[in-house]
Each structure stands twice: as structure tokens, then as C-alpha cells.
Amino acid sequence: MRMRMIAVTATKTMWANHLIRFGRLAKLIAIAVAAIALLAPRYSVCADSAPTVVLNTGKAGPRSVESPTERVILRDYRFAWANLEQAMESSSTAPLSGLFVGTANAWLTDAVASQRRNGLSSRYLNQNHKVDAVFYAPEGDMIELEDTADYDLQILDGDKTVHNEHVVVHYVVLMTPAADRWVIRQLQAVPQF
Amino acid sequence: MRRVLEHGALAFLVGVLCLAAAAPAQDADLRAPSSALAGNAASIATTGSGTGSFYLVGPSIAVKREVTLGQDVQLSAKELQSAGTYLAIVCSGNCRSVGFFVAPAKPVNLTFLVHPSRAPVGQTNMVSGVALPFDEFRNLVLVPATVDFQLTAAGTAPATHRVATQNGVAWFHTNSGRSAGALQVTASVNDVATRRVVQQVASDPCSLRIKGQRNAKGFIVETEPVRDCTGNPVPDGTIVTFTAKDSQGTGTVDAPIKKGIARAQMMGSGAVAISAASGVVMGNELRLGAQ
Numbered sequence: 001m002r003m004r005m006i007a008v009t010a011t012k013t014m015w016a017n018h019l020i021r022f023g024r025l026a027k028l029i030a031i032a033v034a035a036i037a038l039l040a041p042r043y044s045v046c047a048d049s050a051p052t053v054v055l056n057t058g059k060a061g062p063r064s065v066e067s068p069t070e071r072v073i074l075r076d077y078r079f080a081w082a083n084l085e086q087a088m089e090s091s092s093t094a095p096l097s098g099l100f101v102g103t104a105n106a107w108l109t110d111a112v113a114s115q116r117r118n119g120l121s122s123r124y125l126n127q128n129h130k131v132d133a134v135f136y137a138p139e140g141d142m143i144e145l146e147d148t149a150d151y152d153l154q155i156l157d158g159d160k161t162v163h164n165e166h167v168v169v170h171y172v173v174l175m176t177p178a179a180d181r182w183v184i185r186q187l188q189a190v191p192q193f
Numbered sequence: 194m195r196r197v198l199e200h201g202a203l204a205f206l207v208g209v210l211c212l213a214a215a216a217p218a219q220d221a222d223l224r225a226p227s228s229a230l231a232g233n234a235a236s237i238a239t240t241g242s243g244t245g246s247f248y249l250v251g252p253s254i255a256v257k258r259e260v261t262l263g264q265d266v267q268l269s270a271k272e273l274q275s276a277g278t279y280l281a282i283v284c285s286g287n288c289r290s291v292g293f294f295v296a297p298a299k300p301v302n303l304t305f306l307v308h309p310s311r312a313p314v315g316q317t318n319m320v321s322g323v324a325l326p327f328d329e330f331r332n333l334v335l336v337p338a339t340v341d342f343q344l345t346a347a348g349t350a351p352a353t354h355r356v357a358t359q360n361g362v363a364w365f366h367t368n369s370g371r372s373a374g375a376l377q378v379t380a381s382v383n384d385v386a387t388r389r390v391v392q393q394v395a396s397d398p399c400s401l402r403i404k405g406q407r408n409a410k411g412f413i414v415e416t417e418p419v420r421d422c423t424g425n426p427v428p429d430g431t432i433v434t435f436t437a438k439d440s441q442g443t444g445t446v447d448a449p450i451k452k453g454i455a456r457a458q459m460m461g462s463g464a465v466a467i468s469a470a471s472g473v474v475m476g477n478e479l480r481l482g483a484q
Contacts, residue, residue, distance in 0.1 A: 111254060157257065163248075
């Protein structure tokens, strides 16, 4: 009889241990789910940081755009926008990586500096760029692009969002070849093409 | 029942407070300038009362300042130098925004790219130029403008190409002239002109004539003055290759043209056949007998 009681007690203890373990597991799962839920928006922001760029060079003239040139322009234009996004969000010119020169660089540097002075920052999220090359110089030393860009524009004053809007912006872009890349010389928004 | 009534009263009170808090924000609004020009002051009308934070975000600017609602916010000429999209935001409780465009001013600069810097004469579509008008703030002027390209070379009548800008760009290409010398290329729009110079140089040699004679070391060969097909002397430094064949084999000498003539000293005492070539042009064959 005593043996049976011991056996029953042992079984109860085992179940209690299982329950405790299950409880811990459930807790861990709950924490993990909560963590994923909390971090998900941040991950989606990271995923958003790579702009989508579609480049069409079919309309370009008088010179036709060679395939390797098209690939490099696409690569550098996309990279430039990713850098612009980082620079404007961090209010630092460090991420610009020399992909903006001349007027484009001066404007961007001024914008970043004045943001920093005033405690502002801006975000260009979920970028999509539909880019048409409209002019490619006879000697291949300049290309003009028309970019219909849409993105979520957020303006922040410190931590406070003062503006949040999905915008469609038309840009006229002048790019020129540098030593190992194509750089943006002019990035100018226009009402329409 | 009593608890339900208490909750209802609380919800009503919260609603009233929210409406009260939101009321001033609804009053604050903005009206953008109907047309703004780069480098010109403008103003933005605001409605409402009290004060608010005003933000102006543009291509090269992001500023914040406190403003009195109900009054116009003055934007200085310096704040509107860059053409493009601007966003004006005013926050008083809620934030309201309005976007507007700043257009480029009139062109005062022409970026003018001309290629090549040295152009062989008599070539089709050899010289090209691209002109882009900019205003004084380095904004690309996209309003169509007529650019006059004028090409002037010594001894010829000036040639003019009149081209309207498309998307802010005007371009031309043309044949190079028939004579070597400086070609002045000018692009002008309104009162703004930019000049470039293309050096037109002789094209490839048109024909080669050689002559030679024996001397103590072997034989010396030289070309007659080398010219292109339009009669221009080929530039000094152009290489002429002399090839000599005799019973011992074949020998070659590369000689640069100096003052229009290429000259080479070659070895050998037997009968020899000499030829010359420069680029794709072959000269006559010269035969010299044994010494």
C-alpha cells in the first residue's frame, strides 16, 4: 500500500515537472512571439531600405545605351538612393559614398546640414523608381534620366513625426561617368514630365 | 447599471476633451504660393490663431521656426534657391502640410560639352556638342529654349545649327572641316554664350611616295611630304614603317614623320626592294641595285 502511494506520488511529481517544463516552454514561446512582434516593424524598415529601381533605356538617344553601361547605371542609381535615404535619416553626409557630385552633392550636403542644425530628419521608405533614360550623349559622357519615384516620406522633428505621406515625385537626373562608376550631378524634382 | 452610466459619462468627457484638444489644429492650415521662382522670395498663408512650429523642407534645405498662425510666413529668396519640390508643414497640436514647386529661373549659364578635342578632317559626324542651360543657382532650365550652335573655322563661312532644348538638353553633330586648324564652336541662348575649340588635324595619310639612295652604311629611304586626302600635312610623330627585302631576308624600321617627311637608314649591300606603309596606306615599291 505504501509502495503504491509512493508510486502515485512519484507519478504526480513527474506530471508536475512536465507541467512546469511546459509552462517554461510556453513562456519562452510567448517571449519569442512578443519579441518577433516588436522587432518586425524594424526588420521591415531594414527590408525597405533597398530601393527598387527599374531602368528603361529604350527611349534613350542619340546614342543607344550599351548593356554593361545600363547595368552600371542601374546599380549606381539604386545605390545612390539607398545612400541618400541613409544620409537623410541619420542627418550625416558619411553614407553618400561619392555617388553625388556637383550640384546634387551640394544640395544634398546643404539639406543634411540644415536638418542637423534644426534637429530634423527625414525618411524615404518603400522606394520604387521607374526610370527612363531620355538622352544619352553622342560621346557617352552624360545621360539624362526621368525617374517617377514613389515612397513613404516621413519628416521627423526629433522623435516626433510631423509629416508622413506616400508621395509620387518626378525627378530629372543627370549622371556622368567617373573612374569606376556613374555619379549623379543633378537631381531635380519637376511637376511632371 | 450605475457602472454603465459612469462609463458612458467618462467616455463622453474623454470625447469632449479630445475635440477640444483637436480644435486649434483644425484652425491651422496653409496655402502654398501659386507660383514660385528660384531665388525669389515667397510667402505661405496660414490660418488659425496662436503660435505653431513651421517647417520648410526642400531640395537643399530643412528649416524649423516658430510662427504666428493667421499671418503669412515669409520665405526668403535664399531659402528658395533650389528648384524642385518643397514641403511646408505647420504644427499646432496637429500638423498640416502643403507641397509646392519652385521653378528654375532664366538661364545664365550653359554647360557645353564638345567632342573630340582633336578631330581628323573630312570625317562624317565627327564633332558633337551638348548644351544644357542652367540658372544662376545651378538649376537645370527645363523650359524649352533655343540654342544656337555656331562653328567657325579659318577660311570658311560660319555654320549655324539652331536647336530647341528637349528636357533641358540641346545637341548637334556635324562633319569635321576640310582644313586643319582651330574650329571655334559656340553655343548661345539669349545673351549667354559659351565657346569651345576643337583642333582639326590632318586625317590619315592618303598616299605614300618613297625615294632612296645608297650610302656608306647601306641605304637611306625617305618619303615625300605626307598629306591626307584633302592636302593637309600629316602631323609629326605619325609612324611610317619601311620594309626592306633582300636575299638575306626582311627588315623593318618604324620612323616618325618629322616636318612632313619620314626618313630611315637601313643596312644591306645587295639588291633590295623597299616598301612603306602608314596606317592602312601602302606606298610605292622602290628597288635599289647591289652596291
